Amino acid sequence: GENVEQHPSTLSVQEGDSAVIKCTYSDSASNYFPWYKQELGKRPQLIIDIRSNVGEKKDQRIAVTLNKTAKHFSLHITETQPEDSAVYFCAATLNNNDMRFGAGTRLTVKP
């Protein structure tokens, strides 16, 4: 099955700086790559996703890039704010079957 690795496990940035989280996947057939945000004590919620037919997608301060050849994808958060502090998970799947998650990145944005 799919194996997803995520780095770094923790990330601390100053408010206003950018944050980048990187993931690699093992199954070249995977075609859907979502990112979830989990605030303390809450359920994970989708913040952005990308499919294998595009290389980049943006939504306000967040963006995701995908490199199919290298089998890696990244989450970029610009102008970070304290409310961006959370655990972020990447995931990979083929046609939403058997979605596998990375181990998570704990992002802390210091005011």
Place this chain on the structure above:
Amino acid sequence: DAEITQSPRHKITETGRQVTLACHQTWNHNNMFWYRQDLGHGLRLIHYSYGVHDTNKGEVSDGYSVSRSNTEDLPLTLESAASSQTSVYFCASSYSTGELFFGEGSRLTVL
């Protein structure tokens, strides 16, 4: 409003007891999933179902079972609870298009 609910939210049990965690969704989603969340491991897939009477093993299925007798429910059963199964359990559902909608989680402690 449509939703996905889990019960119980918190449970303490003893080693060797049978435990069932309930998951109920009102979105009429075909796909349902059970994950466990442990520090350092992210979200690991236990079992999943693509429809009534369909069940599949995930990456950490040993010691767990599920059944899907209708579209709305996917109960997770621990036949003989072990201390290694102390965790937070998340149920999720989705259409075929991708986004997972998670329940609020069930925290299980096995003493």
